[in-house]
Amino acid sequence: MKKLVIVLLTVFVISITSAQTFNQFYGNIVSNTSQTNVLNDLTAFENFGIKTVGSSALVNTENWITSRYQSLGYTDVVLQPFTYSAGTSNNIIVTKTGTLYPNTFLIIDAHYDTINGPGTNDNGTGTVLLLELARLLKNVETEYSIKFIHFSGEEDGLVGSNYYVNNTVIPQNLDIRLVFNIDEVGGVNGMTNDTVVCERDLTSPQSNNAASNAATNSLAILIELYSNLETEISNAYASDYVPFENNGEIITGLYESNVSPVNHTINDNLANMDVPYAYEVIKGSLGAVLEFAVAFETLSDEEQENFSKMISISPNPSSNYLNITFEEPLQQAVDFKLIDTLGKQVYQDTLSKQQQTIALDSIASAQYFAVFKIDNKRFVKTIIIE
Incomplete structure (x- = not known):
């Protein structure tokens, strides 16, 4: 105009x-x-x-x-x-x-x-x-x-x-x-x-x-x-x-x-x-x-499998905390966030250690997506908080 x-x-x-x-x-x-x-x-x-x-x-x-x-x-x-x-x-x-x-x-x-x-x-x-x-x-x-x-x-x-x-x-x-x-x-x-x-x-x-x-x-x-x-x-x-x-x-x-x-x-x-x-x-x-x-970037089937093997989350379901473990040595920090099923972010952190514990006390009981960002790639796992 x-x-x-x-x-x-x-x-x-x-x-x-x-x-x-x-x-x-x-x-x-x-x-x-x-x-x-x-x-x-x-x-x-x-x-x-x-x-x-x-x-x-x-x-x-x-x-x-x-x-x-x-x-x-x-x-x-x-x-x-x-x-x-x-x-x-x-x-x-x-x-x-x-x-x-x-x-x-x-x-x-x-x-x-x-x-x-x-x-x-x-x-x-x-x-x-x-x-x-x-x-x-x-x-x-x-x-x-x-x-x-x-x-x-x-x-x-x-x-x-x-x-x-x-x-x-x-x-x-x-x-x-x-x-x-x-x-x-x-x-x-x-x-x-x-x-x-x-x-x-x-x-x-x-x-x-x-x-x-x-x-x-x-x-x-x-x-x-x-x-x-x-x-x-x-x-x-x-x-x-x-x-x-x-x-x-x-x-x-x-x-x-x-x-x-x-x-x-x-x-x-x-x-x-x-x-x-x-x-x-x-x-x-x-x-x-x-x-x-x-x-x-969209992950290939092989990349999905590799990420699945590299990242473990326990316990799942969980109530008080999550243990996140990287099975291979980290070459760089990994961005991590929890998102609910409506797409609302409820937690965010940068993970730089082979194993880290995340407190869940303030997060409501529900199903969430755990999202790991490495460079331009995303890997997502479903977790349950009880």
Whole structure:
């Protein structure tokens, strides 16, 4: 959306260090990003025409998006209808369930409606980014669930995202880890497009601002780790993260640094943007999503068997304590946590000894998953506390 020229109240060109470091497993996934896919999908998006609410062009775009997810193998694809003065449209909500925290969600969103033109940049770029990430993440296990949400009615005043927050997030008390909004990241043809703006929350309520700032700083670092782009940090405004922001959720987002002079016109098309720039934004975004959703490697049957032999837990069932024993010498510390069957973490520790005893006095009687993290791999055993 963002109909106004951006005035940055505070802009920081960041060059900072953080806990984020390059992860080769993530880098291998990012390397499979396809610039050909990006160009083909932007071309298809453009060819649907002007996608205002109530138009056949928007309906055709909606069908194209939903069909793409279905062809990728996603089964949880939901259309959420809403009606207002412009007509009836749908938010498209696609859920990929997390392995450890199925009820906590990373939301990646972009709007797919346009105004006055085909909107190849605003917001074909966000739409295509979600599709390419969904393709590459389909068979990657993540600790947290991911929702890919394509909002409609954004150009008429964030109608679809407001409807989703008021009719899904609030009544369901949805547990949201982070909202990551993508809006207009295609750059300007003929300019040097080497920087993307990372957006943070600076508005009320202020309770979520510090967490948004931390997430946005992490986003900037991750973009630079997994793409060839530089980053700037600015304030979030006038896009689909705003209803979430107002509800107290933690938000971040991306926007192009060179702002297109032709958005919201018939000339918002491929000829006036920079496809390689959009491709780099997608690579950086994928690296960030892998980090935010905590992606990990799937164990082979042989690895499962080896881990099972290497780690013993006793007694099981237990009432007062657990003994955890590593049958082989530890080469590095192991992250350990207990998670209940609803995905709530109840205990966390770092294990660095061959045998350690964990007190269970404060943990309720129930079934739990004991999760061991070694590098990018997870090994899970079921335990009973009586």
